[in-house]
Amino acid sequence: MPLDHRDTGRGRRSVVVAGLIAFILQVALGPQIALFGGRINFMAAFACAVALQGEAGPAVIAGFISGLCYDLTAAVPVGLMTLVLTIGSFVLASMSAGMGGGLSARSFQLLAITVVLECVIYGLALVIMGIEGSLLTGLLVHGVVTGVLSSAVGALFVLGLGGGSSTGRGFSARGKGTRYKSIR
Amino acid sequence: MPKYQGYSSNLHPKRQSTGLRPLIVLSIVSVLLLTFYLREGDAGPIHTLRSGVTTVTTPVRLLGSAVASPFNALGNVFGNLTASRATLDELEKENAELTARVAELSEAEATAQRLEGLLGLQSTYNLQSTAARIIGQSSDAWSQTVTIDKGSADGLAVNMPVANSAGVIGQIIEVAPNAATVRLVTDEASGISAMVQDTRAQGMVQGQPDGTLRMEYVSVDSDVQEGDIIITSGIGGVYPKGLPIGTVASVSKASNDTYYTIIVNPASRTENNEEVLVITSLTEEQTATDDEVASANDAPQGTARTDNAASDGNADAGADTDAGEGE
Numbered sequence: 001m002p003l004d005h006r007d008t009g010r011g012r013r014s015v016v017v018a019g020l021i022a023f024i025l026q027v028a029l030g031p032q033i034a035l036f037g038g039r040i041n042f043m044a045a046f047a048c049a050v051a052l053q054g055e056a057g058p059a060v061i062a063g064f065i066s067g068l069c070y071d072l073t074a075a076v077p078v079g080l081m082t083l084v085l086t087i088g089s090f091v092l093a094s095m096s097a098g099m100g101g102g103l104s105a106r107s108f109q110l111l112a113i114t115v116v117l118e119c120v121i122y123g124l125a126l127v128i129m130g131i132e133g134s135l136l137t138g139l140l141v142h143g144v145v146t147g148v149l150s151s152a153v154g155a156l157f158v159l160g161l162g163g164g165s166s167t168g169r170g171f172s173a174r175g176k177g178t179r180y181k182s183i184r
Numbered sequence: 185m186p187k188y189q190g191y192s193s194n195l196h197p198k199r200q201s202t203g204l205r206p207l208i209v210l211s212i213v214s215v216l217l218l219t220f221y222l223r224e225g226d227a228g229p230i231h232t233l234r235s236g237v238t239t240v241t242t243p244v245r246l247l248g249s250a251v252a253s254p255f256n257a258l259g260n261v262f263g264n265l266t267a268s269r270a271t272l273d274e275l276e277k278e279n280a281e282l283t284a285r286v287a288e289l290s291e292a293e294a295t296a297q298r299l300e301g302l303l304g305l306q307s308t309y310n311l312q313s314t315a316a317r318i319i320g321q322s323s324d325a326w327s328q329t330v331t332i333d334k335g336s337a338d339g340l341a342v343n344m345p346v347a348n349s350a351g352v353i354g355q356i357i358e359v360a361p362n363a364a365t366v367r368l369v370t371d372e373a374s375g376i377s378a379m380v381q382d383t384r385a386q387g388m389v390q391g392q393p394d395g396t397l398r399m400e401y402v403s404v405d406s407d408v409q410e411g412d413i414i415i416t417s418g419i420g421g422v423y424p425k426g427l428p429i430g431t432v433a434s435v436s437k438a439s440n441d442t443y444y445t446i447i448v449n450p451a452s453r454t455e456n457n458e459e460v461l462v463i464t465s466l467t468e469e470q471t472a473t474d475d476e477v478a479s480a481n482d483a484p485q486g487t488a489r490t491d492n493a494a495s496d497g498n499a500d501a502g503a504d505t506d507a508g509e510g511e
Contacts, residue, residue, distance in 0.1 A: 027241045028248025031320035031331065039325045056203025064210040068217075072237040074323040075358060075365045078230050079218030086214055090207045123326060132326050133372040137393035142325035 015050055015062065018160055022046035023069050030073075037137075038145025043070040044118055045150045047085045048111050049157030051092035054099055063089025080125055088118040103158045111154050116147030226342050231358070238331075238360035242319070245331060245363070249319045309424060309470070311347075313461040314338055318454055319363070328371035328391060329357070330454050332462070337361045340462055343422060348460045350452035351428030352376065352416060356462065364462075369429065370395050370450060377420040378429055380406070381413040389414060389429055389448060397430055397448035404444055408435050414448050419477055424463060424470035428452075 026042040033040055043066035051059035066089075067082030092114045099107055123143035126132035132142075221230045316334035334340055336359045344356045346366045354374065358365040367374055370391040378389040378399060385406035387399040402408060412432040418425025430448040437444050454460075 024244060026323065027244045029252065030248075030323035031245065032248055032252035034321065034325070037325060039323060041324075057206055060203045060206040060210055064206075064214065067214070070324075071217075072234050073241060075327055075329045075367070076324050077218055078221040078234060079214045079216070082217060083211060083214035086207065086210045090203055093203060126326050131373065132393075134393035138326060141393075146325045 014161055015058070018049070018157055019046055019062070019065070022066070022157065023073075026070065027073050035149060036145045037141040038147075038149050040153055041070065041115075041119065041146055041150040042153060043067065043081075044085055044088075044115055045154035046157050047089050048092055048115050048118075048151075048154050049161050051089040051114070052096050052099070052107050052111055052158055053161065054093055054097040056090055056093040056097070059089040059093035060086055063087075076126075077129065077131070080129075081122060084118050084122050084125070088114055088121075103155060107158065108151075108155055111158065112148070112151035115151040115154055116144060119143045119147035119150065226358075234358070235360040238358070238363050238365075239335075242333070242360070242363045245320045246333070309427065310467065311424065311461060311463050311470075312465040312467065313347075313463045314340065316340075316346075316364075316460055316462055318458045318460060321454070327373075328368040328395070330354070330366050330368065332364050332366060332460060333362070334462065335360045335362045335364050339464055340364050345423045345427075345463045346460050347427055347463065348452050348454070348458060351430070351450075352423060353452045353454055353460060355422065366460075368454065369397060376423055376429060377417045378414050379417040380408055380432075381415050383407045383412075386417060386419075387446070396433070397450055399432075399446040399448050400443065402444045402446055404437055404441060406444065408432060408444055408446060410434060417476075418470060418472040421466075421471060424466050425472055425476075426470075 022042045022045065030040060030042060047059075047063040047066035050062040053059070063085035064082055067085035068078075070076075070081045070085075071078040092110060096107060096110055120139050120143040123132060123138040124135075127135050127138045132138035217230065220228070224230060314334060316332040316338075318330045319333045320331040322329040330353075332346070340356060340359050342356055342359055345352065346354050346356065352369055354366040354368040354371070356364045357367045368391070369376060369389065372391050372393060374391045376389045377386075379386050380402075383406060385402050385408060387402040389397050389399050392398050399414060410432050414429045414432065416423040416425055416427045416429060428451045430450045433447040433449045435444055435446050
């Protein structure tokens with residue numbers, strides 16, 4: 001099955017490129033954009049977009065690496081977002097198995113719920129650890145708003161990753177994705 | 185056929201991975217990372233790793249700061265949308281006052297430019313300091329921090345206080361060779377020994393989740409009024425005494441309360457590309473003396489207000505203390 005291996009390689013390249021884009025955005029724009037008390041978590045958005053592909057193993061690894069990148073680039077406890085995204089990616093990948101990875105109403109719903117829940121749980125953990133003092137602010141303001149903003153970005157990542165397989169667009173390292181490659 | 189064969193079980197090579205094994209392994213690794221991070225010191229391996237990542241990503245942060253700086257005004261618009269009516273009314277009033285002062289300030293533009301510079305602050309307070317520039321805000325919503333473009337290579341270290349031309353902005357909590365993270369005074373984890381400038385009433389200024397400051401542990405025997413200037417007391421040994429922190433926005437207390445509830449408006453605000461001063465060391469006159477510490481312990485409520493003393497005519501003794509310190 002050489003064709004499958006080639007597609008798999010291209011898919012992995014897309015994920016890696018998308019991950020790099022997410023990391024650069026997280027470092028460069030994450031600290032600059034704040035709306036309604038929330039900030040965009042590009043790494044969570046990317047991890048959930050990968051998890052929507054339905055492959056649990058890669059989703060868990062993407063979640064772990066994304067969380068670690070987030071933790072290492074912010075003044076937060078290292079390992080906490082890593083843990084949240086690792087588990088969150090597994091759960092989302094398990095729920096979205098067989099959905100095809102594209103952006104639909106159902107997949108966006110799953111993605112949004114997961115990202116918001118991840119951010120709320122993260123905020124709750126910070127409250128429990130004593131880093132965040134206000135439960136209400138930590139969960140409802142920072143957590144929910146960050147989750148909503150991040151899920152909107154996550155939809156773009158899904159389009160880049162999932163949309164790439166059906167429309168020829170996406171985060172391809174080669175830049176020129178060929179449609180109907182399997183027919184040739 | 186599985187796309188990612190690398191995660192298939194060795195016992196059942198044709199069955200697709202459920203992801204349970206990497207989940208368990210990586211979750212354990214995450215918990216271990218978190219545990220080590222919380223238990224290790226500032227020089228631990230995870231802190232060092234983060235310092236390295238900060239060093240490597242500093243150029244990207246600088247790029248992001250440069251790209252985003254033209255849009256800062258847009259951010260203010262969104263911020264205003266979420267402000268309460270009272271806040272907007274206050275801002276409108278403040279805006280009117282500021283507009284009236286523009287003419288006056290424009291005449292003294294040359295002087296204002298010099299005063300706006302950090303050298304002004306440095307000379308005023310005789311600070312041993314290093315100038316730095318803010319290159320980014322906090323990348324998470326739960327903490328109030330900024331990143332500056334100087335680090336350990338420039339002599340900066342953890343716990344050094346940071347100020348701008350308006351007053352104290354925070355304290356360094358993490359340092360990399362070419363960058364440092366500053367926890368702002370508005371962060372919930374922040375706390376500064378402070379006092380009311382006029383009456384020397386002692387307290388502790390702490391950040392709040394809504395971005396304001398609250399001055400804690402000020403006895404109800406103290407004389408505190410709206411508009412009073414809050415300055416650092418120097419008792420903590422970290423901040424030089426006399427630096428402005430903010431002004432009292434409101435003072436309240438419930439019956440039977442021992443302490444006032446004092447809301448403080450921060451004197452300084454942080455924006456990208458703003459220059460700040462990192463205070464690298466304190467001179468003897470910038471730290472609280474033993475007598476001042478003893479005085480603060482003996483009379484944390486401070487002294488009578490100078491103008492009140494004149495009207496009462498019986499508070500001369502209280503007005504003779506070190507009220508001339510600070511600004």
